Amino acid sequence: MSTASSHTPNYTPWHPRWYRPRVSTWWWLGSWRYLKFILREISSIFVALAVGMTLLQIAALRRGPEAYERFQHTLRSPFATIVGFITLGFVLFHSITWFNLAPHALAVRVRGKRVPALAISLPHYLAWIAVSGAIAWLVMR
Amino acid sequence: MPDTVTLEVTRYSPERDAEPATQRFEVPLRKDWVVLDALNYIKDKVDGTLTYRWSCRMGICGSCGMMVNGEPKLTCATFLSSYSNGGKPIRVEPLRYFPVVRDLVVEMSDFMAKLKKAMPWLVRKQEKPLSEGEFLQTPEQLESYRQFSMCINCTLCYAACPVYGLDPVFVGPAAMALAQRYNLDSRDQGAAERMAILAHPEGVWGCTFVGECTRVCPKHVDPAGAIQQYKIKAAMDWFKSFLMPRGAE
Numbered sequence: 001m002s003t004a005s006s007h008t009p010n011y012t013p014w015h016p017r018w019y020r021p022r023v024s025t026w027w028w029l030g031s032w033r034y035l036k037f038i039l040r041e042i043s044s045i046f047v048a049l050a051v052g053m054t055l056l057q058i059a060a061l062r063r064g065p066e067a068y069e070r071f072q073h074t075l076r077s078p079f080a081t082i083v084g085f086i087t088l089g090f091v092l093f094h095s096i097t098w099f100n101l102a103p104h105a106l107a108v109r110v111r112g113k114r115v116p117a118l119a120i121s122l123p124h125y126l127a128w129i130a131v132s133g134a135i136a137w138l139v140m141r
Numbered sequence: 142m143p144d145t146v147t148l149e150v151t152r153y154s155p156e157r158d159a160e161p162a163t164q165r166f167e168v169p170l171r172k173d174w175v176v177l178d179a180l181n182y183i184k185d186k187v188d189g190t191l192t193y194r195w196s197c198r199m200g201i202c203g204s205c206g207m208m209v210n211g212e213p214k215l216t217c218a219t220f221l222s223s224y225s226n227g228g229k230p231i232r233v234e235p236l237r238y239f240p241v242v243r244d245l246v247v248e249m250s251d252f253m254a255k256l257k258k259a260m261p262w263l264v265r266k267q268e269k270p271l272s273e274g275e276f277l278q279t280p281e282q283l284e285s286y287r288q289f290s291m292c293i294n295c296t297l298c299y300a301a302c303p304v305y306g307l308d309p310v311f312v313g314p315a316a317m318a319l320a321q322r323y324n325l326d327s328r329d330q331g332a333a334e335r336m337a338i339l340a341h342p343e344g345v346w347g348c349t350f351v352g353e354c355t356r357v358c359p360k361h362v363d364p365a366g367a368i369q370q371y372k373i374k375a376a377m378d379w380f381k382s383f384l385m386p387r388g389a390e
Contacts, residue, residue: 017156
């Protein structure tokens, strides 16, 4: 059986007179929607950064109060604060855009009818708020 | 509303031009005219050499897809009056990411080959004899795939998909949406065969979920959704085969 990997466009060598437009390196600046997609992809880096920072924070916490205070002090530097705000912005952007896309990927049917998009995205937002609230309560109590 | 509107139409003659150029045409601006009417006006009254595809003029055949002001559109369903605000010209170009044959006509054999690869037809392991009657389907079973069956192969989704533009071996949105249409059909038995072809980096895993294919689809097919659902199914199948290597069928 042939697979998609063996497929090559069958026009290339035989019709040199067809005009084949090149895709610009900057195609993603051509529309806000493409830019938004690229920002969503880039946001993954900041999500990884946020996860890394959280793991470092937990590691500092395990090493004791002094190590944790030193870590917190580092986070209070202007550079870390700016990076923290940018990271927060991208993490929010990442979460919101993916939660909004979730209804496309999850086709849930009840009695043969597909449930509305809001019924898929709303539980995501509610779970997000609940987990964030629980973590905030744990950290700030 | 002004009496006329300017169309900036891409012209390309493979015998004469090294690359496409733009030609401006002044056409009457009528409330009930779509972009295709304006192109027909140019062809009939101004320049008979203008080349473009069209057929049904009612959003069914899918042949009149073009870029209108940078957006993939069916020109038979795109009203001039929607674009005539401020007297700016309306740009009409061939569908993006496809080779241009002439003027507004693009080459579609790559899409056709990919469509065939997705096997958009009912696959039966064994055909039942006619004497056993037709395949019955409940309204719920029909509803599960109806949305994906609305695809008219207009390829607007390909013109909106940067993944296809950057990686021409990507199978693309419409072909995979149609594969999913048959996978979900209760009469079909070809899902595993299609999965073997499409659960691939050039198939469903090539999609980065830009989502533009769904936005531009004139028939609300949601190819992006179909592909993500395919990904979930592919992941589940892999997981099942991992857990039950001998009995995952």
